[in-house]
Amino acid sequence: MARKTYQEGSLEYKGGTWTLRYRTRDGEGSWVKRREYLDCQNERDALRKQRQRMVEINAQNNGARARSVPTFSEFVTGLWRKTMENKKASKKPSTLYGYDSLLKVHLLPRFGKKRLDEISPSDLSELLAEKGEKYAARTVRNLYNLLKGVFQIAKELDLIESVPVRPKLHRPACPRTSKPRLTAEEIRRLFALVDERWQVMLVVLAVTSRRAGEILGFQWRDFSEREATLDVMRSVWRGRVVDVKTEASRVRLHVPDVVVEALRSHRINSEFRGAEDFIFCREDGQACDPDHLRRYVLYPALDRAGIRRGDRTHGFHLFRHSGGRLLYELTRDVKAVQDYLAHAQIGTTADIYVEMPEEVGREATERIAEALNLETLNFPLTVPLESERIQ
Structure with missing residues (x-):
């Protein structure tokens, strides 16, 4: 049943005239303030006419409401x-x-x-x-x-x-699940087993841990061989050029020398070398569809490498999770991982991308024990009772 509205209206006597104020709904269902003058002899008459008029107004509002609310x-x-x-x-x-x-x-x-x-x-x-x-x-x-x-x-x-x-x-409960990640050895194995045409793309993806759409959005004007940088300026979704996910995603990336050399070689061998040409593109030079590459480039490489993949868990984002974890293992610095992944909120980095390795927990307990100087204690420890303490 539709919820009905009810109002009593507001009665006011001023300058010898009774005024009734109320609200009605217009054709679009929005509220509009109204007022009308009542021809009354006294307050009792005004109250009676107020009740009668508001019965009509409420009926009108609820009828209009039923007609105006869309499906x-x-x-x-x-x-x-x-x-x-x-x-x-x-x-x-x-x-x-x-x-x-x-x-x-x-x-x-x-x-x-x-x-x-x-x-x-x-x-x-x-x-x-x-x-x-x-x-x-x-x-x-x-x-x-x-x-x-x-x-x-x-x-x-x-x-x-x-x-x-x-x-x-x-609000549904969403249990936190462990994200699949690749080891450094598994990533190196993929470099060797992926279709040769896409090897450099996979290297750039693994080293920068950017989103696949951002990697496919790189144009040659974004790459500076002299400065060893790549500018994240756009993304690609379903073969269409779109904006990056957040303003924090728009960054300048440092590119290691070995990757600079790989990109230089890739440009020499590419038919599309113009400033506005995509670095990694289709055979006709147009932007790639990340989903197409996932199905026909990444999945076959994972299968050849003997890496078991789950249902919708081993897309290109796998490299982003893997890169974040690898950097955290090297630095133990969540803030550094946030900056590396260009997350707007550090909570995203800490809650989703950085899962504490078992060795971090071991290191933590060992350091706390060291700080408490536990090695100097002899067990079992005893504490004298109140009556045994020296007065």
């Missing part, structure tokens, strides 16, 4: 879509693509014909519980976040009075 399908394909397009500068194309996929597969079949104000917290509980039995925790979490965002925008547009998403009730 879930109408909203996400209309006002919500326009809002997302206006925010496009802050939303990656891959994020919008993910929203569309979640809507098409999970939400529109369930809620498409329902009005927004008819979707209740219990409806969302049933949906999320059902999806939790069939899909990964990450998918359920993405559904929760999308639903919360959709209904929050609907509330800000005054289409609904409250958001049916309840964090304490609906």
Whole structure:
């Protein structure tokens, strides 16, 4: 059932005239303040007419509300879509693509014909519980976040009075899982077994630990052989040039001499050497699709190297996790890893990319024991009772 609104109105007597103030909904469902003058003989008459008039106003508002609130399908394909397009500068194309996929597969079949104000917290509980039995925790979490965002925008547009998403009730638990990583030896093995055409790309990816889209977005104008640098200026998604993920991602990278030489050789052997040509491109010089390279370049190399890969766990991001872990093992410095990976928030580095190796825990306990000078103690230790202490 749609939630009904009710108001008593505000009665005011001024200058010998009774005025009734209230609000009505317009054709778009937004609130509009109104006032009208009542022809009354006295206060009692004014109160009677106020009650009569507000019965009419409340009936009008609830009737208009029922007609003006769009269905879930109408909203996400209309006002919500326009809002997302206006925010496009802050939303990656891959994020919008993910929203569309979640809507098409999970939400529109369930809620498409329902009005927004008819979707209740219990409806969302049933949906999320059902999806939790069939899909990964990450998918359920993405559904929760999308639903919360959709209904929050609907509330800000005054289409609904409250958001049916309840964090304490609906936010899914996402157990932390260990991310797969490659050892230095496994990465070296991949260099030798990957298709020769993509060896330099894999080397740059492994050394810089950048996102695959950013590696494929490199153009020759971004590479300075003299300065030994690469400028991260753009990314590639599904063969399209897009902006980098965050402003923190827009950095200048130092390139080791061995990688500079590899890039110089790659340029000599490439048909596309112009300043605006992509360093790593398709045979026609156009931008590559990271997903295509994952399926037809990376996966075969992993298989040839005898590296077992899980379902959707061994994409190019594997090198980013591996690079972060390798650097942490070398430095024990989370801040250095954050800067290396160009994370905007150090929490992302610490919580996801840097999993404490077992030897770090050993080192920590050994150092604490050393600081406490435990080697000088003889066990078992005893503490004299109060009565045994020398007065």
